[in-house]
Amino acid sequence: MxxxxxxxxxxEDIAVILRDVRQADIDEIVEGLGVSLESELVDGIAGSLNARKIVVDGQIVAVFGDAVHSLLGSVGVPWLISTIHVEHHARAFLKVCKPEVQGMLTRHRHLFNYVDARNTAAIRWLKWLGFDFGEAVPYGPRHLPFYPFTLDREE
Known part of the structure; x- marks a missing residue:
């Protein structure tokens, strides 16, 4: 492995990532959030404290980061956009995820974001990482159901 x-x-990674984004992530960003995939990716990278890519066998399987939502409450917004290569390299991908989330928790006391209720693979992954979920709420310009998810630093 x-x-x-x-x-x-x-x-130069931007064009490669945009070409290979998983359909579920495209649906979540373009339909759910009502923004272009490129603008969300570029803004996410620019607005993150630690934007990184996960590469296996020379292929970008995902990009992720954590933005500051609130300095006062030490709230960070974790995000990840996966590519079509993530399933083929699932084990290697999963191996690096938990340490990266723990790194986010060194920068923020609380992590908080929303995930498209249709994105079942992302929901399963977030639960595996230990995030807690709230009830689905209407989110974005089309008011599609999204689940809020949170994870707190253990003190």
Whole structure:
């Protein structure tokens, strides 16, 4: 099994990532949030404290980061956009996820975001990472059901 590398995102990665994004992530961003995939990706990278890519066998399987939602409450917004390569390299991908989330929890006391209720693979992954879920709520311009999810630093 190939190991995953967690690396800085380079400007030339953007086009590769956009070409290979999983359909469920496209649906969540474009339909659910009502924004372009490119603008969400570029804004996510620019607004994150630690935006990185996960690479296995030379293929980008995901990009992720954590943005500051509130300094006062030490609330961070974790995000991840996966590519079509994530399923083929699932084991290597999963191996690096928990340490990266723990890293986010060193920068923020609380992590909080929303996930499209249709994105069942992402929901299963977030639960595996230990996030707690609330009831689905209408979210975004089309008011599609999204689940709020949270994870708190253990003090």
């Amino acid at each position: 190939a190991a995953a590398d967690v690396l800085p995102i380079e400007p």
